[in-house]
Amino acid sequence: MSGMLDRVHDLYDELERHRVMLSFKGELSPELITVVLGLVERKLDAIEPDAKSRKRVFNVVVECLQNLYHHNANLRVEGDGTQPTKDPHGVVMIAHADTGYSVLTGNFMVGGEVQQLKEHLDRINSATPDDLREWYRAKLSDGTYSAAGGGGLGMIDIARRSGGKLEYAFVPYDRDSAFFSLNVNVTT
């Protein structure tokens, strides 16, 4: 039991050191996303004086949470492997950094979709802001919807508002799944 208690302190210490404003791990429902967004908005109102920055960070959090919700293999870690979950499952963390804010998300995705996502992220990272705007406009007007109901616009929008490169990693797991981690730095 004392080991567990030490871990509470370690966790607190860790969250404090990384200036985490909010973190959540578990199953995500639309209702829960509404609650998390409400908390993020209140925090930002309290600490970020610049309205444009507040909006950019909030927009990135909205898109990241919705990516987490829609592109999710509904798995969680158990022992050395994974177990299915009823709802989309993942982790989200929003931290204050010297240059702005970090929005971190992590979730399991279908292994077969990793390559496509990686190529998409690399293409976004090699694009200039003008390229991104052009690309967004072209995708917006092409008249197609993706399976999730968007138009494959989410990551492009996140990159446009971030103003930096998208940092990502994939960790392969069993059952043709991979853990996808994304760090979006929003410079303010």
Add this chain to the structure above:
Amino acid sequence: MEPLQLEGSPKTPYVHFDPATGLLELKGRSIPENSIDFYKPLIDWIDKYGRTPNSKTALHVQLEYFNTSSSKCILDVFKKLEAIRAGGTEVTVLWHYEADDEDMLEAGEDYAGIINVPFKMIQIAEVDGQ
């Protein structure tokens, strides 16, 4: 034809479409997970309205936030208006954005570049939450 009115929610905008005046309003925030479900009744309404539109039709868009899944649906709303305009009705989109929100102004400009309907960009002080 009946007006369409929906109260705003933390994730969906206030909607008021009035066939008698030709005034259509979309205000607040549009960040639902399933935007298609939310926008389908709006698009169906405009479709029906387009059969006997008011000689002057104006859509006011005053959004504080919208997500990328809404952006495609909003484009579909504009496309319906484009079709109504092609039928000879005077149609205008009034795109409201907060003074400090250049992202929202850019988004309006992007739509204006895609859709063949005159857009008026209107700078406002601040959008009330929801």
